[in-house]
Amino acid sequence: MPDSPVFAFVETGRGAVGLQPLLCAAELGLRPLLVTADVSRYATSDQARALIDRTVHAIVPADTADSASVTEALRPYAERSELAGVMAVIDYHVPVVAETARALSLPGLSPQAAHIARNKLRTRRTCAELGVPTPKFSHVLSAGEAVRAAGSIGFPCVVKPLTESASIGVRLCRTADEVAEHYVALTADALDARGGAKPDGVLVEEYLIGYELSVEVLVTAEGPQLIGVTDKSLDAHPHFAEIGETFPTQLPDAVRDEAAQAALDALKAIGHDFGAAHVEIKVTADGPRLVEINARMGGAQIGRVIHEASGIDLVREVIRLHLGRRPDLTVRRRAAAASRYLTAPADGVLRGFAGQELVERLPGVCAVDLYVTAGAVVRRVRNNADVLGHLVVRADTPAEAARWADTAALMLTAEVEQTPC
Secondary structure: OOOOOEEEEEOOOOHHHHHHHHHHHHHOOOEEEEEEOOHHHOOOOHHHHHHHHHHOOEEEEOOOOOHHHHHHHHHHHHHOOOEEEEEOOOHHHHHHHHHHHHHOOOOOOOHHHHHHHHOHHHHHHHHHHOOOOOOOEEEEOOHHHHHHHHHHHOOOEEEEOOOOOOOOOOEEEOOHHHHHHHHHHHHOOOEOOOOOEOOOOEEEEEOOOEEEEEEEEEEEOOEEEEEEEEEEEEOOOOOOOEEEEEEOOOOOHHHHHHHHHHHHHHHHHHOOOOEEEEEEEEEEOOEEEEEEEEOOOOOOOHHHHHHHHHOOOHHHHHHHHHOOOOOOOOOOOOOEEEEEEEOEOOOEEEEEEEOHHHHOOOOOEEEEEEOOOOOOEEOEOOOHHHOOEEEEEEEOOHHHHHHHHHHHHHHOEEEEEEOOO
16 A cells, blocks of 8 residues: 655644644555754754654755745655645744745745745835735834834834834834844844844834734635634733734624635735635724735644634644645534633743632633743743643634633633742
8 A cells, every 4th residue: 555645734733733744644544754954943842842742744954034945855756756735833934834835836825926925025015016905004114114114104113124024023112222232132133033134124014003803815716705803912012022912803794704805815916826824904093004925824723712712723724725626614503612821010030820729610711731840041022932831612603602711711820930020
């Protein structure tokens, strides 16, 4: 009997959550490959190494910032007709995967669209030129330029890197000094969080007064398929860390539909022609405005809350799409789900978590996952990588799911011994 096909993931998230797409591929009868520049990023403990051994068919070394390197690493599998698909689940590697898929004649996103989505400046320029509502923005190459741009755009403003993900480096700046200081901080390191070269400069943007949603889309041969709109909860300024999601949105149909249309217009503007998209939208008094386009599935627990609410296994169906199959987007239940992320109250050393036994007594709790253990050095949340765990709740309606999830998040707390100043 011939071996089952292999399916390649170019890097992934860390820990058990990051390996979920590979587990899903294995459940589909595929042999998952992990293409990585550094497997030690994932094999951080004996437990993590054991999980990789159980999940991954083979580790494929490559320079994952270079599509030629990834293509050549996967070419032997393609030449043996074993390689069924290649996919990225994090933003940093979307363009490399698009180019690799094109080179190996596999289903994939337009490389041009992938590069536009990956770079926030290119996204801004492309969408603004084609009439998609966006905030005012300026690309700056020095601290002085950043301060002048902020003065023109108006305070407070948002200062952000061009190519980071997970809210890394995104900051609200209220004064010229804060703008200059943050420009210096963002440009101090030439490499991004995944070790890739950063493009020059940063973005200074108008601060949009409103609340944030995300629009989940899957582009198939039949065109864009709207999966739904997700309510997002963010931590307090000056940072923009995501601390929760509720699916589907609780908002009125008219607001939901207007936000969804803005997202679809943005995807059309950049030429997004294949695969998943997670489009962030700010709803303001003047209507929806584009925050950013992520040319991949929604991260963190968005796939999980969609599955709990609708029965659609988005991870599975995105993999099927990358296999060249038609995804099954049939809604099998009409419920709702919410996730909340656990954060540290201060910088310091984690002593443990309190309240898990109470949370597990709440109705509808589907998951409580803690990423760190006592003794870990933690910090007050600045970006999505700082969260300490998550919980997921399912209920009949979005309002109930959100209330139960908020209740659970208040009951389950991280106990931290603060670091002396």
